[in-house]
Amino acid sequence: MTEIAIKRALLSVSDKSGLVELGQALAAKGVELVSTGGTAKALREAGLTVKDVSDLTGFPEMMDGRVKTLHPMVHGGLLAVRDDAGHAASMQEHGIGAIDLVVVNLYPFAQTVAKGAERDEIIENIDIGGPSMVRSAAKNHAYVAIVTDPADYALVASGVTTMEDRKRFAAKAFAATAEYDAMIASWFGFGDQRQMFPDQLSFPLRKAEGLRYGENPHQSAALYIPAGPSARGIAQATQVQGKELSYNNYNDADAALELVSEFRDGPPTVVIVKHANPCGVATGETLIEAHQAALACDSVSAFGGIIAVNRPLDGKTAEAISGIFTEVVAAPDADDEAKAVFAKKKNLRLLLTGELPDPKRGGLSMKTIAGGVLIQSRDNGxxxxxxxxxxxxxxxxxxxxxxxxxxxxxxxxxxxxxxxxxxxxxxxxxxxxxxxxxxxxxxxxxxxxxxxxxxxxxxxxxxxxxxxxxxxxxxxxxxxxxxxxxxxxxxxxxxxxxxxxxxxxxxxxxxxxxxxxxxxxxx
Structure with a gap:
């Protein structure tokens, strides 16, 4: 089936952003709304008519909400192949109504871990019913639309879904549950069991941006960042100005930031990097003194290089840096004068990192090889x-x-x-x-x-x-x-x-x- 009219929608979300607007749009199209707990409460407070899942299943929510949607009346309505005679007969025999749209986002597991919650609270934020509904709906995307991202609400607000949208929703949904499970597995392995190298490594990554190309123009590339809690680094820096960062820019800027972070508690320090190797490093009474000494080490290699500093940038240092072609400048911060100086260099990328990474932090270092991945602890010695x-x-x-x-x-x-x-x-x-x-x-x-x-x-x-x-x-x-x-x-x-x-x-x-x-x- 290509287009399917939404007659019944099941909504159960942790993140309530955009929920009421979606509910209003669907209700205006005559869609029956079914919901749970806090989601149903939010919809009712907005004046919408909502059927509780317990009305659908004939069973109340129980065990502090751990059991509410795990029921044939829900999953039968999600998994039934609508044009299969046997499935249709089962639905009629057991009074199972079809569900055409599922809107789910999961318990905030990563956020709970990130805030330093106790183990019991972390465990309670492992969603069970949500991922089950997501997977059921995604599997049966020929008939059911599964929306896991509030950014996609507008695509179902019309009350009709297309096969192309449902396929895209399904792909996104399986990626969401895979990421969610990977975050849980990662926490159990690294956080709860303190295993640096578990037998099965789950490392959820989320695409931050596509890059123009890889190390060379014939290679494609993208930047991915950890989906769960992670230490800040060059990937989380704010780009104030300049061209899009390339694969090599990120690689070199990371090398510069990691080195300058060794001096984060020391005197003003400047690091100049070219092709991932430092070609000049110096400390001084001021950043401009440090820059002059670092540049003097190898001014030839510094041309087209990457600069990282361990102090907020001032205007005088920015002027000195601007005296030679520089690809990227990374700093914890920059004053207005420094930003104004760099604004004259439209191609120069200025990255503000906030607090510098801790050089003593733990973590893993990864390198792909043909047929596998080499993983080791960071060199924080x-x-x-x-x-x-x-x-x-x-x-x-x-x-x-x-x-x-x-x-x-x-x-x-x-x-x-x-x-x-x-x-x-x-x-x-x-x-x-x-x-x-x-x-x-x-x-x-x-x-x-x-x-x-x-x-x-x-x-x-x-x-x-x-x-x-x-x-x-x-x-x-x-x-x-x-x-x-x-x-x-x-x-x-x-x-x-x-x-x-x-x-x-x-x-x-x-x-x-x-x-x-x-x-x-x-x-």
Missing amino acids: QIAEADLKVVTKRQPTEQELKDCLFAWTVAKHVKSNAIVYAKDNATAGVGAGQMNRLESARIAAWKAKDAADKAGWTTPRTIGSAVASDAFFPFADGLLAAVEAGATAVIQPGGSIRDQEVIDAADEAGLAMVFTGMRHFRH
């Missing part, structure tokens, strides 16, 4: 000065320790193999994603020298710097390259069978070296 073990004859100075920890924090966010030189709370050179650590050390030193040449400095900032390696030096050659670049202190995880060889090389060069006991591979 952090190292403090008290965790460091000095392994060389020379002790690091106080400033060297600060530079070591700064370089280590940045190296955690650089693609492996990662080498980061830092001095005076700013990166001096970054070597990322090479197949061996020696090449990363050489590239980082070369970039520092190139930056010095462009800035007109007499020496690169690697002279007197600290160098961080995201994993241990397997041979002394990478460390010797750092010595050649002028580094005086080294921070690395340690743990190689050749640790002593590397320590001896550091001692011979007069370096101070500390071990963290923690590595930060980032693939």
